[in-house]
Amino acid sequence: MQNKIYVWEVPVRLTHWLNFICLLVLSFTGIYISSPFITAISSEQYIMGWMRFIHFVTAYVFVVNLVIRMYWSFSGNKYATWRSLFPFSNEQITKLFRQMSFYALISRKPPHEIGHTPLAGIVYSLLLVLCGFSVLTGFALYSLSNHGGIMDLMFGWVFSIFTIPVTRLIHHLIMWLLLYFAILHVYIVLFLNSVEKNGILGSIFDGYKFVETEKTK
């Protein structure tokens, strides 16, 4: 017997898909900005101009989206909580190792978890740190066009730690790390969906997961 459990609330799913769109748009425009692969046919065109504009606007959306998700981690249900970012209780650490041995194909069954698994929690913590660095370096680079402006006052200090080219490199490399995450994320979801048969793939669309009755107790 399987129970239908409402796991991912609307703000969680909404911010997830906004993140997805932002990552795609930011990566595409970002790659163009770093290495413009389309050449304009006439000077009337405004390709780099639009790419940068879209990149900056999407960056703002991405930051606001992050803030909303952070807010929801304090006011959402128990599956949306910030606590899953720090899975360091004894029980969670045990689960973490069992999860890892499941992914390494040593054990056949993953530990039971309805929300984020402890391993996912750790990965999302790292992901947040990466996004934080990306936002920081991004706004610092953005501030260059308005020396002495508000963005410069808020983020200009980044250049006292990293030189401008190194800041650009960090911003660029984080994009690749986020894209690797996306590849692994999609694969793991498809993998778990076929192994656990708990509706994990569908849950990000409608919010529901299926859990065997005995486990919900």
Added chain:
Amino acid sequence: MKGIFEGFPEDSVSPFERLQKRGVSRRDFMKFCTAMAAVLALPETFAGKIAEAIEKAKKPSLVWLEFQDCAGNTEALLRATKPTIGEIVLDILSVDYHETIMAPAGKQAEKSLDDVVNNQKGKYIAVVEGSIPLKDNGVYCCIGGRSAIEIAKRVCGNAMATIAVGTCATYGGLPAAKPNPTGAVSVKEAVPGITLLNLPGCPVNAENITATVVHFLTFGSLPAADSLGRPLFAYGERIHDHCERRAHYDAGQFVRQWGDEGHRKGWCLYEMGCKGPETFKNCPAVKYNEGTSWPVQAGHGCIGCSQPNFWDDMSPFYRRLPKVPGFGIETTADKIGAGVAAVAAAGVAAHRIARAIQGKGKEEDK
């Protein structure tokens, strides 16, 4: 005109009169003052004030020190097909010591420096070109038996103000590039705590030296500076934002190879590693050699020569992004990026296959 000044000691003649003596008309002089107001980002009404200040200026002493340098900044200042007004205005200053252009040599030369430092304590301007080596007690740069650091401490420490010209004096420049064998440092690091203005660039634009001097004559102080000690009038804006090729950047028209169609048409040099987006300077406006040209106009990207440690930090000069440390010399960030992505995809596939084999075993177990 010339006759009027004969028999007068030079100091009693006003600088403007001396300019007239050298064939500068009132109109040319006012044009120069207006241009200086523009370089200093002042309203054009300040041209009058500048003219007044230059006319009344006393003759302040200036000593020009050269340490670990190539005399490129001196060259930039002196190089002109005809004497410019700017050059003549700099002449208003009594240049009492300048190794490259001074007449005295040896002990006589050193005496003129000593005279200025001893007799005009706190009243003269010191200009420094070149970096100062500190390693092994500074033996790598000695003039007249004294080390550069010794001279800098004495001359800059007693000056009213010090102007560091060129990237070597402002940040250490090429001598301080890795591995910095002589322990070269900037004036700011060698003599901390002095009144200092940094005019980086390799070489500095002569107009920016002139404008700094004009500012000094007009307001009696050094111009407002940023956190790196650079005057905001010259280093407040990014090259990229005032570049004459900027429209091609925004449009998406880039030079892909030296000498290609885009290069011939004067398109943006971004793809060729131009460091205009990383560099703060007014090159696109003041240019070099009396406004003749500057690197980007001549078809070569900016190499960020006015940024700190540009030789190490802005290289590779012909690539967009720096190399990733720890990987092969020719490996760029994107190659590594694509490589790791391929590894991730291969890992995913391997996991899938391993799982399939495992799944098969599972069925057999039943």
